[in-house]
Amino acid sequence: MPSTLVADSVHAGYDSAPVLRDVSVDLTPGGVTVLVGPNGSGKSTLLRTLARLHDPTAGAVTVDGEDAGRLRGRELARRLAFLPQGSPIPAGLTVRELVGHGRYAHRGALGRVRAHDHDAVDWALEVTGTTAFAGRHVDGLSGGERQRAWIAMVLAQQTGVLLLDEPTTYLDLRYQVEVLALVRSLADEHGITVGLVLHDLNQAAAYADQVVVLSDGTVLASGTPDQVLTGATIETAFGLPVHVVAHPLTGRPTCLPYGSPAPAAMAS
Numbered sequence: 561m562p563s564t565l566v567a568d569s570v571h572a573g574y575d576s577a578p579v580l581r582d583v584s585v586d587l588t589p590g591g592v593t594v595l596v597g598p599n600g601s602g603k604s605t606l607l608r609t610l611a612r613l614h615d616p617t618a619g620a621v622t623v624d625g626e627d628a629g630r631l632r633g634r635e636l637a638r639r640l641a642f643l644p645q646g647s648p649i650p651a652g653l654t655v656r657e658l659v660g661h662g663r664y665a666h667r668g669a670l671g672r673v674r675a676h677d678h679d680a681v682d683w684a685l686e687v688t689g690t691t692a693f694a695g696r697h698v699d700g701l702s703g704g705e706r707q708r709a710w711i712a713m714v715l716a717q718q719t720g721v722l723l724l725d726e727p728t729t730y731l732d733l734r735y736q737v738e739v740l741a742l743v744r745s746l747a748d749e750h751g752i753t754v755g756l757v758l759h760d761l762n763q764a765a766a767y768a769d770q771v772v773v774l775s776d777g778t779v780l781a782s783g784t785p786d787q788v789l790t791g792a793t794i795e796t797a798f799g800l801p802v803h804v805v806a807h808p809l810t811g812r813p814t815c816l817p818y819g820s821p822a823p824a825a826m827a828s
């Protein structure tokens with residue numbers, strides 16, 4: 561059975577400033593859920609709250625039916641892996657060493673590496689197509705290779721849920737599609753429940769089972785790309801007029817912006 565990750569009426573913020581207000585999200589089990597929304601709308605805060613790196617001030621996050629707040633660090637890390645936005649490039653580490661860091665939650669007493677840790681690392685390298693450069697240093701890789709190495713690291717954690725914050729940002733189009741195809745295969749071939757943040761609405765439409773639109777810390781809409789990616793919803797969220805057409809080859813919604821942003825959106 562694929563893993564489940566559910567946020568139920570979650571509120572969260574920083575010090576006294578609330579960011580997320582009454583957010584309920586149910587990641588598609590064994591599928592791909594894409595979070596979209598304007599800068600500052602709370603996407604990263606939501607992902608961190610789902611990963612329990614950030615405590616909700618109200619509401620609950622549930623992993624496989626269990627309150628995530630009650631799970632200890634290692635127990636949670638065996639169920640859920642999270643790749644933050646723009647992770648720094650580690651100097652002097654090989655790809656295999658980086659991916660090995662994904663095993664920390666599984667190591668035995670004294671942090672000993674066991675045979676199944678090596679198997680998990682080999683599997684993660686294989687799935688992400690990084691085996692061929694496992695011995696190279698991470699800082700000498702291209703952007704796309706490096707991003708796949710990072711994803712291999714969180715995959716080595718062998719969790720049922722994977723959360724990725726903007727895994728395609730700063731990649732050229734080819735590498736973006738490469739990472740998105742990898743994400744799709746993690747759900748389709750390995751039954752992993754994936755939640756990720758993307759900026760490109762057309763890529764969200766092409767790769768998501770479920771799209772969640774965040775606006776000013778609340779869920780403006782959630783559902784299939786067809787249900788959610790309408791001109792009215794996008795215009796409300798981004799303050800920009802958008803014409804939505806069916807992609808000529810796939811039939812998926814395709815957003816064509818036109819005109820000028822509304823003044824309020826330009827200010828944020």
Ligand SMILES: Nc1ncnc2c1ncn2[C@@H]1O[C@H](COP(=O)(O)OP(=O)(O)O)[C@@H](O)[C@H]1O
Nearest residue numbers: 574577579597598599600601602603604605606
């Ligand atoms: N560590 C932090 N401390 C205080 N405020 C923060 C912090 N991180 C984010 N915020 C604020 O929370 C809001 C949502 O930010 P974020 O979740 O990063 O949005 P997004 O990922 O959608 O761009 C913004 O107003 C941002 O300034």
Ligand SMILES: [Mg+2]
Nearest residue numbers: 603604605645
């Ligand atoms: Mg963010």
